[in-house]
Amino acid sequence: MSxxxxxxxxxMSIVTLAIRILPLTLIRSEIKNPFFxxxxxxxxxxxxxxxxxxxxxYSTQSIISGGLAFIIGIISSWFGASLFKVAVFCCVxxxxxxxxx
Numbered sequence: 232m233s234x235x236x237x238x239x240x241x242x243m244s245i246v247t248l249a250i251r252i253l254p255l256t257l258i259r260s261e262i263k264n265p266f267f268x269x270x271x272x273x274x275x276x277x278x279x280x281x282x283x284x285x286x287x288x289y290s291t292q293s294i295i296s297g298g299l300a301f302i303i304g305i306i307s308s309w310f311g312a313s314l315f316k317v318a319v320f321c322c323v324x325x326x327x328x329x330x331x332x
Contacts, residue, residue, distance in 0.1 A: 284301075287300070287301050288301070291325050291329065292329055293328075293329070293332055295328065295332060296324070296325045296328035296329050296332060297325070299324050299325075299328050300321040300322075300324045300325045300328075301321075303320050303321055303324045304317050304320065304321045307320045
């Protein structure tokens with residue numbers, strides 16, 4: 232193995248540790264800025280959405296059926312359907328769209 236790979240691993244380790252350790256050491260007081268607090272509040276939801284959205288589209292045989300199920304899921308949850316009903320609507324949508332596509 233080349234010695235360059237060890238240098239790459241060391242640099243990646245330093246960058247990863249810096250991203251995780253510096254905020255803990257530099258920010259010791261409570262964050263009072265409302266904009267920054269709201270930004271930090273939504274970071275987990277955005278991360279989950281970014282990971283889940285491609286899985287929704289590519290988990291079916293065609294992207295169209297995944298997209299239709301996504302749209303039906305959003306509409307049914309907007310009108311107050313429970314999580315179980317949303318899942319059933321999405322599954323039925325994928326089943327029907329896969330029959331005709």
